[in-house]
Amino acid sequence: MNTCLQVNQKKKACVAIIIASAVKKRVNRKRWVKPWLLKRNIYTHLNLLHEIHSTEEEDHYANYYRMNDACFNHLLERVTPHLLKQDTCMRKSITPKEKLAATLRFLATGRTIECLKFSVIMSPAAIGEIIIDTCRAIVHVLQHCIKMPTTEDEWKAVAEEFGNRYHFWNCLGALDGKHVGIKKPAHSGSLYYNYKGFHSIVLMALVNAKKEFIMIDIGTNGRISDGGVLFYTKFWELYQQKKLNLPEPSILPGSARISPYVIISDEAFALGQNLMKPFPQNSLNEERKVFNYRLSRARSVVECAFGILNSKFGIFQRDLAFEPSKAALITATCCYLHNYLLQYASKSYLSSHKKKESKHTNTFVDMECTHNRNPPRDAKSIRENLCQYFCNEGKIVTNETGK
Known part of the structure; x- marks a missing residue:
């Protein structure tokens, strides 16, 4: 009886060791998000665009997005209902304007997402998701x-x-x-x-x-x-x-x-x-x-x-x-x-x-x-x-x- 009990205990111990080794150890992150990403309102390229627009340099503005200010605002108005997200207690959501601006700049330049993140001040994962969501919204509102x-x-x-x-x-x-x-x-x-x-x-x-x-x-x-x-x-x-x-x-x-x-x-x-x-x-x-x-x-x-x-x-x-x-x-x-x-x-x-x-x-x-x-x-x-x-x-x- 004791021998059988010892064998069962050994089996349970082996199973426990296997399960423990298969489960990935939780990674203790030092921070939830990079500090500079939290300062998007300071470093974002939209500030530069605002300065260009205020100096009435429409050619530069149109070259940046491949469209003038009127078309950008009209398109933004159309896609906003499809891109608007609610803010949470953790952080503010990325606005439709930021999403549209990032997507249009990506389409206009062809820059990699890793490179684009330094202009739009977003994580690469967020940019990749934003580009696809915004493209779907653009195609939907421009079906005509x-x-x-x-x-x-x-x-x-x-x-x-x-x-x-x-x-x-x-x-x-x-x-x-x-x-x-x-x-x-x-x-x-x-x-x-x-x-x-x-x-x-x-x-x-x-x-x-x-x-x-x-x-x-x-x-x-x-x-x-x-x-x-x-x-x-x-x-x-x-x-x-x-x-x-x-x-x-x-x-x-x-x-x-x-x-x-x-x-x-x-x-x-x-x-x-x-x-x-x-x-x-x-x-x-x-x-x-x-x-x-x-x-x-x-x-x-x-x-x-x-x-x-x-x-x-x-x-x-x-x-x-x-x-x-x-x-x-x-x-x-x-x-x-x-x-x-x-x-x-x-x-x-x-x-x-x-x-x-x-x-x-x-x-x-x-x-x-x-x-x-x-x-x-x-x-x-x-x-x-x-x-x-x-x-x-x-x-x-x-x-x-x-x-």
Whole structure:
């Protein structure tokens, strides 16, 4: 009996030792928070911004946030209900203004969170959470800024703008995609590894004649590195199901030719009935060169939109150190801000300091050309019809003599 009792006691002692060794020892912190973080109201960058604003140096203010004072205050008013937190007996909450200011500065500069903490006087953990929460709030309140046409009349309004500005009629938008560099996600293998040799997600966008995004699709893994990525978007799903309400083919101005409405793109995408791309370089003649020029001229709006986005928001100058879903949210936030500023403060947005792109950046890389070499015959006929139109009835007259 005594022997059994001793064995049980030994077992209990062994179990107790195992449990005690498995439990992590409590770390006795010397302080709850760093003292300098408690002096945010003294050292915060908002004090500097207040001084800049009081001296009426609006250019510097707009460069700091990539927007003027009026847009900042309007946006702050919209996001405040989504960012406001209650103060506690332990400490005061971070105000919506501080959250919005920190997020906009992060988007504008692309500085690391460790570096940003010395400007906004917040802990890195708090900054990371604030950036994501604020981006969600911005996307929510600016939903109206990116709106894809849903009726024939809305599509025709987009086409009319292209015709008036770029003399490319029946054009419903310019389509393109870019690789946005990200840090390799954990346990992802080669899922996000693209043909250029870095990890990325794809930003697919349709742009109108005013360089505004009317459709964005973000998050497809970079491994799908050619025009086939379009097939994974919600936009293409709606197109396949004929739910986009595209207008019926119409007569081109000044002629009797009938042409369907088309979306223009580059060599990265496959030619289709409603998707136009340039003629291959190895089959050009004078007429086809004219067509390629007219298409390239109209399609420049999407390259300009990406160029503005890349120069105004410094986060695209380096790989995003966030998991893919959060990187997609941050990218979408910049697209919504781009449209918002073009619509409400285009002058200050476009005239503010342009950030020079780093020669070593891997972000915003063009997509790989598609390997589809056998487009449908009717798509080829549509392209040839437009080619003949641009060289005859739709020819651009440069002066009164017609030369």
